[in-house]
Amino acid sequence: MTAPSRASADRLGRLLNLxxxxxxxPGIELAEAAAELGVSEKQLREDLELLWVCGLPGYGPGDLIDMAFDGDRVTITYDAGIDRPLRLTPDEALALVVALRMLAETPGTANRDAIERTLAKLESAAGDLTSAPVEVRLPGNADRLDTLRGAVERRHALRITYYTATRDELTERVVDPIRVLVVAGRAYLEAWCRRAEAVRLFRADRIDALTELEEPARLPGEVRLHDLSGGVYQPGPELPLVTLRVGRGGRWITEYYPCEDVRPDGEEWVVSLRVADLAWAQRFVLGLGPDATVVAPADLVERVRQQAAAALDQYS
Incomplete structure (x- = not known):
């Protein structure tokens, strides 16, 4: 959510509770109300001015919220039916409980005491929802994460079988673990990969099998760890640049993937993004179906054309 839309959402919630x-x-002083609501008196006056033009459909006399001022005091004289504080629906409350439980389980989370206090209050208010059959745990089972953390602590090498989504293949490799971390709710092993001869990130839920070896981890003299402040996937200029023309049904990719350029062109958008592998891009484009057409590179255009033609041949 962008800053302006977040501010609008915050203001809407404030108005619904105001x-x-x-x-x-009734008759509360504006200064006192502003202090209790955590806003400035100027902001409160602006909110009241906006409430004056809100109300029931028809928006004529008797439909709009009304209030009376006596100096610096205000009293609501017509509430237009908004007479109760905003309440969470059962689904909203359960979603918050699940999110807070996940946050409390995440290693390295700051202000854990505040999270647990908030969770306790929400669970108390939610009542029977707390007994709902919902189990929260980090991606990847606990045994796998315990083995990964243990190998890091004991500084032992690991033999893993790993699924690489971009190439849709399973590979076996020996890695020297460095650390286990959680980014955006997913657990990762950062390790020196002897096959790639570089530091790599391995998603815990894509490690199909792992064995802790007796041999010690062998890290090069200096290794450069990933800077994950901007997320796990941070495409660099060395990766292939793919340009697509997408229809309305394919615009979601601009919110889900980091794009270098998004340019409206009539009813379509021209979108450029970098990909780790053209084979992945080929499957990605075919998955978008008629909502995407490859503009560049030429190699990807030909790949998609050939696979689409082969698929059509199956129908003849």
Whole structure:
């Protein structure tokens, strides 16, 4: 969510709670109300001015929220039906409980005490929802993560069988573990890969098998760890640049993947993004179906054309 839309969402929530708040405190001073609501008096006055033009469909006399001012005091005289504080639905409350439980389970999370206090209050308010059959755990089973962490602590090498999604293949390799970390709710092993002769990130849930070896981890003299402040996937200029023309049904990719350029062109968008592998890009484009056409590179255009033609041949 962008800063302007987040500010709008915050203000909407504040406005929905403002009417029942003022109804319970007729004649309250604006300064006192602003202090309790955590906003400036100027912001509160602006919110009240906006409430004055809100109300029920028809938006005529008797439909809009109304209030009376007595100096610096305000009283709601017509609430337009907004007479109760905003309440979470059962689904919303359960979603918050699940998210907080996940956050509490994440290693290295700061302010854990605050999270647990908030979770306790929410679970108390949610009542029977806390007994819902929901189990929260980090991606990758606990045994796998324990083995990974143990290998890091004991500084032992690992033999793993790993699924590489970009190439849709399983590979076996020996790695020297460096650390286990969690990014965006997913657990990763960062390790020196002897096959690639470089530091690599391995998603824990894509490690199909692993064995801790007796031999010690052998790290080069100096290794450069990944900077994950901007996320796991940070495409560099050395990766292939793919340009697609996408229709309305394919625009979601601009929100899901980091794009270098997005340019509207009539009913379509021209989107450029870097990919780790053209084979992955080929499967990705074919998965988008009629909502995407490859513009460049020429190699990808030909790959997609050939596979589409082969698929059509199966129908003849």
């Amino acid at each position: 009417v029942p708040y003022l109804l319970a405190r």
